[in-house]
């Protein structure tokens with residue numbers, strides 16, 4: 001039987017079988033891992049083949065179907081190994097707000113870089129339209145322009161007054177969606193407006209940890225009643241974590257990627273090098289200044305990170 005892993009609790013996996021039934025499954029023996037540095041053999045979102053055990057109640061996962069993509073993070077204890085947070089994700093929706101709280105374009109660009117690096121198409125959703133004032137609208141116009149110009153879909157919504165929420169709902173139908181954004185931008189409110197019976201765990205995580213309770217770091221998939229899944233990750237830090245090489249950063253800036261062959265030096269970082277196609281495009285207004293500024297910041301962080309690793 002074929003199924004999809006909804007939840008992992010270490011040694012047991014909750015699998016949704018293709019007929020809709022849910023079953024607790026285990027892994028028997030060892031999987032030969034394609035990527036040797038991966039710490040968890042089976043991840044949330046994996047498509048698996050399972051075989052019923054003799055008791056008829058539980059099953060054994062005996063095959064993981066090839067992953068279309070996955071998001072992963074460095075495992076905290078062994079720096080050389082990676083932990084897969086979730087697999088087979090169709091899209092990442094970043095919920096941001098111009099006001100209360102203000103999401104910076106620096107944060108948005110880090111998110112977009114990470115989604116490019118993992119090969120996951122991203123959408124930007126600007127929530128809380130109902131509370132924007134004159135000045136906010138002006139700021140928003142700039143933000144919308146930058147990201148539409150760069151090729152990212154931008155949606156303006158209000159989760160509280162359910163404005164444009166239908167559009168997001170139809171975007172999610174039949175797909176596996178990663179929902180991300182700073183705390184307080186309205187992720188839970190949006191999910192609730194989409195389907196009142198679903199609740200995100202994201203909002204409660206810090207509460208739990210303050211009480212000193214064990215906080216699970218596993219992601220979980222919630223099934224949408226109209227088809228599709230939402231990946232609920234405890235905290236969004238994992239997705240913002242960069243461990244790309246400095247010279248890779250521009251590959252994950254969509255508007256720069258196509259220009260890179262035009263630079264004089266093939267190891268060009270597009271900072272001060274002569275005959276740089278990226279700087280040229282910037283001067284011609286083909287790359288938004290804000291994006292370039294954020295590029296430089298991310299590049300600096302990556303270089304600092306590398307330095308740390310070698311010291």
Ligand code: GDP
Nearest residue numbers: 128131158159160183184185186187188189203
């Ligand atoms: P989360 O941390 O991303 O899950 O954010 P919440 O969904 O908990 O929302 C944080 C706060 O923003 C709550 O007080 C919500 O009522 C409020 N909020 C969420 N969406 C909207 C919206 O569209 N408009 C307004 N005015 N407030 C919103």
Ligand code: ZN
Nearest residue numbers: 263268270276
């Ligand atoms: Zn260059």
